[in-house]
Amino acid sequence: MKPDENLKVALYQNLVKSRELEEQLTELPGFHAGVGEEAVVVGSFFGLAEDEYCAPHYRGALMAAHMRGADLHRLIAGVLGKATSYNRGRVRGDICLPFQFRTLGMFSGVLGNPMNIATGMALAAKQRRDGKAVVTSFGEGTSNIGGFHEALNMAACLSLPIVYVCQNNGYAMSTRTEYAIKAASVADRAGGYGVPGVQVDGNDVLAVFEAVQSALQRARAGQGPTLIDARTYRLSGHYTGDTNFYQPAEEREQWIARDPVQRLRADLAAQGILDEVRLNEIRAAAHAEVAAAIAAAQADPEADLSALGTSDLYSPSQVEEAAA
Amino acid sequence: MTEMTFQEAVVAAIVEEMERDPTVFNLGQDIGPIYNGAMHSARGLSDRFGADRIIDTPISETAMTGAGIGAAICGMRPIVQIMFAEFLGLTITPLACEAAAMWYKSDGQISVPMVIRVLCGAGPHRGHAEDYIGLVAGVPGLKVVMPSCPGDAKGLMTAAIRDNNPIVFFEHMGIYHGPRQEVPAAGEAIALGKADIKRHGRDVTIVASGMMVQRSLRAAEKLAGEDVSAEVIDPRTLVPLDLDTVLASVRKTRRLVVVSESWRTGDPLSDMTARVAEELAGEGPLRIARAALQNTPRPFALSLARASMPDLQDIINAVRKVKDDTK
Numbered sequence: 212m213k214p215d216e217n218l219k220v221a222l223y224q225n226l227v228k229s230r231e232l233e234e235q236l237t238e239l240p241g242f243h244a245g246v247g248e249e250a251v252v253v254g255s256f257f258g259l260a261e262d263e264y265c266a267p268h269y270r271g272a273l274m275a276a277h278m279r280g281a282d283l284h285r286l287i288a289g290v291l292g293k294a295t296s297y298n299r300g301r302v303r304g305d306i307c308l309p310f311q312f313r314t315l316g317m318f319s320g321v322l323g324n325p326m327n328i329a330t331g332m333a334l335a336a337k338q339r340r341d342g343k344a345v346v347t348s349f350g351e352g353t354s355n356i357g358g359f360h361e362a363l364n365m366a367a368c369l370s371l372p373i374v375y376v377c378q379n380n381g382y383a384m385s386t387r388t389e390y391a392i393k394a395a396s397v398a399d400r401a402g403g404y405g406v407p408g409v410q411v412d413g414n415d416v417l418a419v420f421e422a423v424q425s426a427l428q429r430a431r432a433g434q435g436p437t438l439i440d441a442r443t444y445r446l447s448g449h450y451t452g453d454t455n456f457y458q459p460a461e462e463r464e465q466w467i468a469r470d471p472v473q474r475l476r477a478d479l480a481a482q483g484i485l486d487e488v489r490l491n492e493i494r495a496a497a498h499a500e501v502a503a504a505i506a507a508a509q510a511d512p513e514a515d516l517s518a519l520g521t522s523d524l525y526s527p528s529q530v531e532e533a534a535a
Numbered sequence: 536m537t538e539m540t541f542q543e544a545v546v547a548a549i550v551e552e553m554e555r556d557p558t559v560f561n562l563g564q565d566i567g568p569i570y571n572g573a574m575h576s577a578r579g580l581s582d583r584f585g586a587d588r589i590i591d592t593p594i595s596e597t598a599m600t601g602a603g604i605g606a607a608i609c610g611m612r613p614i615v616q617i618m619f620a621e622f623l624g625l626t627i628t629p630l631a632c633e634a635a636a637m638w639y640k641s642d643g644q645i646s647v648p649m650v651i652r653v654l655c656g657a658g659p660h661r662g663h664a665e666d667y668i669g670l671v672a673g674v675p676g677l678k679v680v681m682p683s684c685p686g687d688a689k690g691l692m693t694a695a696i697r698d699n700n701p702i703v704f705f706e707h708m709g710i711y712h713g714p715r716q717e718v719p720a721a722g723e724a725i726a727l728g729k730a731d732i733k734r735h736g737r738d739v740t741i742v743a744s745g746m747m748v749q750r751s752l753r754a755a756e757k758l759a760g761e762d763v764s765a766e767v768i769d770p771r772t773l774v775p776l777d778l779d780t781v782l783a784s785v786r787k788t789r790r791l792v793v794v795s796e797s798w799r800t801g802d803p804l805s806d807m808t809a810r811v812a813e814e815l816a817g818e819g820p821l822r823i824a825r826a827a828l829q830n831t832p833r834p835f836a837l838s839l840a841r842a843s844m845p846d847l848q849d850i851i852n853a854v855r856k857v858k859d860d861t862k
Contacts (some may be wrong), residue, residue: 264609302640310608310644318640319632327598327629331605331613338560338587338611358628361598368593518642524675525775526638526646526699528727 229274231501245270247446250471254419266315266329266347269306276308283504293511300514323358333373344372344430352383372430380445385457398440413443414471538715544685548692560588563616567591596625607649619663620655634701635676658708669801679774681705683748690725730777736766740784743794754850773803790857799827822857
C-alpha cells in the first residue's frame with residue numbers, strides 16, 4: 212500500500228472504533244455521545260507526536276485519549292465510576308481524561324475552561340522553545356463563551372503554538388448554530404483576532420486531518436494559532452435520554468447520507484484499498500473490542516471509599532517537606 | 536539585616552525564585568517595562584528578566600488564569616498577576632472549577648504550581664478594595680495567603696512559588712508602601728499553613744489577618760495599659776489554616792476576638808470561629824466576638840469607608856466585650 216493508503220486505513224480503523232465507542236456507550240446512563248462527529252475527533256487527534264499535549268472536546272474525548280495510548284477498559288471504567296478507572300472514581304470519565312497521556316479533560320462541567328488551559332499548555336511550549344504545539348477542540352456553543360474570545364486573542368497576541376478546532380455539530384443542546392452564531396462560520400471569527408480561520412468538512416476525516424496537520428506545522432514553526440471550523444452533525448442525543456426531538460427529520464436524513472464512517476468506507480472500497488471482507492472484519496473487530504471493554508468495566512468493583520479521604524487534597528510541596 | 540517595604544519584599548522573593556528556577560515566569564497586565572505593574576507590584580522585573588519571562592497580557596483575566604494553569608500542568612511555575620482581588624470573579628471558572636480540583640480529582644496525576652497575585656484592601660488610591668476572599672477560600676484545593684508585614688510577605692511568596700498547588704496571594708494596598716522592616720534572607724521560605732503569634736498574652740486571643748494584624752497589635756498595646764494581656768495571632772495562610780495554634784491559645788484564654796477586613800459571611804476566619812467553637816465549647820466557658828467589614832457593598836466616601844471596617848476602638852471594644860464576665 213502507498214503511504215496515503217496506509218493513512219486512510221489507519222484513519223478508518225480509528226473512525227470505526229470511535230463509532231463503536233459512541234454507539235455502544237450511548238447505552239450507558241448520562242453519557243454524552245457523539246455519533247456522527249467521529250471524523251472531527253479522529254482527524255484532530257490522530258498522529259499527534261507522543262510528547263505533544265492536547266485538550267479534546269468532551270464529546271468524543273474517550274477516543275482521543277485512546278488514540279494517545281489510554282486503555283479502553285480503564286477509560287470506560289471511568290465513565291462508570293469504577294475503582295479501576297484512572298482516578299479511582301474521583302472524576303467522571305466521559306469528560307475527563309488521564310493526563311499521563313498528555314491529554315487534558317474537564318475537571319468540572321464548565322465549558323471553555325479546557326481551551327483556556329490548552330492555551331497555557333501552548334504557552335509552556337513557547338517558554339521552553341521546544342517546537343511542540345497543542346491541539347484543542349470544543350463545540351460551537353463554547354465559541355460564544357467569553358473565554359473563547361480571550362483565549363483566541365491572547366494566543367494571537369503571544370503567537371502561541373496552538374490549533375483550535377471547533378467541533379461544530381449544529382446544536383448546543385437544543386440551540387441551533389444559526390440561532391446563536393450570526394457569523395456564517397465560526398472560522399469567520401478568526402479574522403477578529405488576526406489569526407487564520409479555516410473551514411473544513413467535519414464529516415471528511417482526511418480533510419480534518421490535513422487541516423489540523425497543516426495548522427500544527429504552522430504552530431510548530433512559531434507562526435501562531437489557527438482556528439478551524441469543522442462542521443459536522445450530532446446524530447445521537449446531547450446525552451443518554453435526549454431523543455433529538457428538536458432535529459428536523461429531513462435535516463437528519465441529509466446528514467446521515469453524509470455519514471463520515473460510510474464515506475471513508477465507500478472511498479476505500481471504490482479505490483480498491485480494502486475489500487468488503489476486510490472492511491467488515493475491521494468493523495467486527497472494533498465492535499468486539501469495545502463490547503469486551505464495556506463488559507470488563509461493568510464487572511469491575513465500584514469505587515472504593517479509600518478514595519474519599521481529605522489527606523491528599525494538596526499536592527506535596529518542597530517547603531512543607533523541608534519543614535516536616 | 537535587610538529591610539524592605541511590603542512591595543519590595545514581594546518583588547525580591549520573585550526575583551530570587553526566578554533566578555533560582557528557570558521555570559518561574561510572570562503573566563500580567565501592565566507588568567512590562569513601561570508600567571512595572573499596578574502600584575509598582577512588578578518593579579524592576581522586566582528590566583531584569585525581559586519580555587520572555589515577564590509577559591504583558593491583554594485584559595483577559597479568564598485567559599490569563601487558564602494560561603497559568605495550562606503552563607503549570609506542563610512543568611512551568613507561573614505567577615499570574617490579576618492586579619486586583621476585585622477581579623477574582625473573572626478567574627473563577629478556570630481557577631475554582633479546574634485548578635482547585637485537578638490534583639485531587641486526577642488522583643495525583645496533575646499538580647498546578649501557580650501563584651495568583653492580587654492587590655486588595657483599603658489603600659491610598661481608594662479603589663479596588665474588595666477582596667472577595669470567600670470566593671476562593673471556600674473552594675477546596677486552593678491555598679489562600681494573606682501576609683501582614685514585609686518579612687512574612689517575602690518568606691510566604693518564596694514558599695508560594697515553590698508550592699505545587701494553586702495559590703491566591705493577597706497583597707494589602709494599605710500596607711504596601713509602608714515602613715521598611717526586616718525580611719528573611721535570600722531564599723528563606725516561611726512554610727504555608729503556619730500561623731505566627733505576633734504578640735504573646737494570657738487573657739484574650741485576637742486572630743487577625745492582613746492590615747488588621749497591625750491594628751490589633753496597637754489595640755493590644757493599649758489594652759496592656761488596662762491590664763489586659765492580649766495574644767495576637769496572624770494565621771498568614773488563611774487556607775489551609777493553622778487551627779492548632781489558634782486552639783492552643785484559646786484553650787489558654789477561653790476568649791477569642793476575630794478581626795478581619797473581609798465580609799464576615801464567607802470569611803475563612805468565620806469558618807475558623809465555628810471550628811474553634813466545635814472543638815472548645817464543650818470544655819468550658821468560651822467567649823467569642825468578631826470585628827469585621829460591614830456586611831454591605833463597600834462604601835466609597837472616606838468617612839463611610841473608614842467606618843465600615845474595624846478601627847482601633849472596635850477591636851478594643853470587642854476585647855472588652857469578651858473580657859466582661861458580667862455579660
